[in-house]
Amino acid sequence: MQIDPRLPEIDDCLYRLAIRAFVFHNGKVLLVREKDAEWWSFPGGGIDYGEDIRQALPRELAEELGVSASDITTDYQITYLAIGAIVKGIPRANLFYRVEIPIEHIRAGNDVLDFGWFAPSEITPEITARYTSSAPEAARQFLSTIETQSTIA
DSSP: OOOOTTGGGSGGGOOEEEEEEEOEETTEEEEEEETTOSSEEOSEEEOOTTOOHHHHHHHHHHHHHOOOGGGOBOOOOEEEEEEEEEETTEEEEEEEEEOBOOGGGOOOOTTEEEEEEEOGGGOOHHHHHTTSOSOHHHHHHHHHHHHHHHTOO
8 A cells, every 4th residue: 555645745634543551450550661762651552554453452562561462351442542642743642452461471571671560649740741632631531541440350
């Protein structure tokens, strides 16, 4: 498939689409620190051209958490959609999925320096800003979703 040659003219309407995982354990959510970033983020990343969700999510979690597709359990229902953040000058849209992974299988994958478990109250405004618009209500809604999801068994 050929990319539309008008792309440079319509760049103000494009988003980088990424897939992210909410992984919980004992009321805490898993965050990773990627090798090329100085911040904590939710596991996941960009959906490659031609990939679908069922390909992208296992690939990203293998890269970041060192898990295999057979380690991942999800219903592939979007838990949260975050649109509006701009990272490195690129508008982002993030699809969040609740994912179950045996914690003993999780390790820092090829793209990750470290991972950690964070209480919802420890999710900083800097972390939230990478996924939501600058509107305070967007950040509150995002944090509320994490809090609610952290209490589901």
